[in-house]
Amino acid sequence: MRDLKNKLTSGKNTKNIQTRKGKSFGYQVLGFGAGGAPDLFVVASGGTVTTSGDFKIHTFTGPGTFCVSCAGGESGSNSVDYLVVAGGGGGSKGQGSSGGGGGAGGYRESPGAASGSYTVSPRGAAPAAAIEVPAQGYPIVIGAGGAGGGPQPAGGNPGAVSSALGISSAGGGGSGGTAPTPGKPGGSGGGGGRDANAAGGTGNTPPVNPAQGSNGGASGGSPPNAGAGGGGGAIQVGEQGSPPGPPSNENGGDGGDGGVSSINATPTARGGGGGGMSHYTPNTPGAGGAGGGGTGGKEQTGTPGTVGAVNTGGGAGGGGPTGVAGGSGIVIIRYKFQ
Numbered sequence: 001m002r003d004l005k006n007k008l009t010s011g012k013n014t015k016n017i018q019t020r021k022g023k024s025f026g027y028q029v030l031g032f033g034a035g036g037a038p039d040l041f042v043v044a045s046g047g048t049v050t051t052s053g054d055f056k057i058h059t060f061t062g063p064g065t066f067c068v069s070c071a072g073g074e075s076g077s078n079s080v081d082y083l084v085v086a087g088g089g090g091g092s093k094g095q096g097s098s099g100g101g102g103g104a105g106g107y108r109e110s111p112g113a114a115s116g117s118y119t120v121s122p123r124g125a126a127p128a129a130a131i132e133v134p135a136q137g138y139p140i141v142i143g144a145g146g147a148g149g150g151p152q153p154a155g156g157n158p159g160a161v162s163s164a165l166g167i168s169s170a171g172g173g174g175s176g177g178t179a180p181t182p183g184k185p186g187g188s189g190g191g192g193g194r195d196a197n198a199a200g201g202t203g204n205t206p207p208v209n210p211a212q213g214s215n216g217g218a219s220g221g222s223p224p225n226a227g228a229g230g231g232g233g234a235i236q237v238g239e240q241g242s243p244p245g246p247p248s249n250e251n252g253g254d255g256g257d258g259g260v261s262s263i264n265a266t267p268t269a270r271g272g273g274g275g276g277m278s279h280y281t282p283n284t285p286g287a288g289g290a291g292g293g294g295t296g297g298k299e300q301t302g303t304p305g306t307v308g309a310v311n312t313g314g315g316a317g318g319g320g321p322t323g324v325a326g327g328s329g330i331v332i333i334r335y336k337f338q
Contacts, residue, residue, distance in 0.1 A: 041076035041336060041338060042068065042071065042335045044058065044066060044133070045067045045069070047061075047331075047333075048061070055116050059331075060140045064140045066133075066164065066165070068133045071133060077337070079132045079133065079335070080165070083110075084107075084109070084167045084329075085270050086143040087105045087160045087161075088102055088103065088271075088314045088315040088326025089104075089146045089172035089174040089186055089188075089274070089316065090148045090149060090157045090175070090323055090324065090326050091315070091324050092174070092175040092319075093148070093320070094228075094297050094298075094299040098319075100231065101175055101190065101273055101288075102173070102174055102175050102274040102316040103159075103183065103184070103186050103213065103232045104233050104273050104314060104315045105162065105170075105314075105327075106170040107123050107235075107313065108128070109123050109259070110124060110129060111130070112124060114130030118262045119260065119262045121234065121235060123259050124210075133165070133335075139164075140331050141161065141162055142330065143160035144159065144160045146316070146325060149323035154177050155183070155193065158174045158184055159172040162331060165333070169212055170187040172313065172315050173189045173203070174186075175191050175192075176190060176201070176219075182201060183200045183238075185202040186201060188204075188231060188232035189205070189214070190216045190231050190315070191231045191253060191255075191276045194276065194279065194299075200232065202215055214236055214256050214273075215237045215238065217230045217231075217253040219241045219276075225250050226242070227241025227279070227283065228278075228318050229241050229253045230254045230273055230296075231256065232256045233271055233272050234259040234291065238256045239276075241253045251284045252286035253275070254275055254289065256273040256289045257290040258273075260291075263332050270312040270313055274295075274315035274326070275295045275318070276317075277318045279299050279300060281300055285297055285303075288306065289314070292308050293309075294309075297319030298319060304317075304321060304322055308327030310328050311327065
């Protein structure tokens with residue numbers, strides 16, 4: 001009996017019990033440490049905020065501040081995608097010799113890889129990239145559309161710059177005025193005035209890579225009564241106006257198409273160029289480019305061009321008794337928040 005008791009309370013068994021306790025304690029320590037720090041995500045405020053799955057979207061249609069209170073981390077998110085569109089160019093008055101379409105506001109966007117898979121335009125190509133955002137406030141500027149042209153020889157006025165996160169997009173070029181004034185340069189170029197044999201304005205001015213826009217279309221030729229050129233769009237050049245006489249009938253050139261992005265969860269076109277004006281009644285004014293471009297007017301009937309759509313950066317349509325304004329720009333920022 002004594003031997004059995006000694007075996008039950010022996011040092012060997014006591015050592016085994018202590019070893020198990022030690023292992024248990026050690027496991028608890030390792031388990032606590034294995035949890036690690038939680039994933040950190042960007043936390044921010046400003047603009048109109050919406051969500052799409054795990055992503056947050058801030059839309060600015062007017063000036064404001066994107067306020068970052070947490071910069072996030074590599075295991076969560078620490079960068080944002082963006083779309084920055086400037087104001088579109090104004091269309092010129094159509095009486096006399098003018099009426100080109102306004103160019104679209106500069107269109108710049110990141111590839112979208114940082115904040116989930118969504119469609120981007122060709123402007124979201126390398127070397128464009130998402131932007132890291134240290135905790136601070138970032139001013140947001142939304143460019144206004146350029147005013148319509150006044151009495152000749154004035155053409156349409158350029159749109160204003162939009163900027164965010166160190167990215168600036170140039171305002172769209174105003175349309176050309178009386179001969180031989182070409183369309184004005186800008187994010188996208190304005191269309192050349194009718195009867196002027198005038199060139200379209202140069203897009204992507206000042207130059208950036210990827211390009212922020214396209215050239216405007218030239219007028220249809222020398223007098224009399226050639227169609228005016230369409231304004232350049234974010235993705236497509238403005239169309240040249242038709243030359244005088246049949247069979248082309250002196251039609252205004254169409255505005256170039258804008259870019260399509262679903263950064264705000266819905267595929268949306270922005271940055272369309274304005275259409276050029278036509279002359280006599282059977283002739284057709286240029287259509288506005290997809291993405292907010294205005295339709296051209298008609299000189300003989302006194303029909304004005306239409307304005308560029310608000311918050312698209314669309315260029316104004318040219319022509320009519322008065323010049324009309326381009327559309328204002330927009331800024332959209334997107335990031336993973338959970």
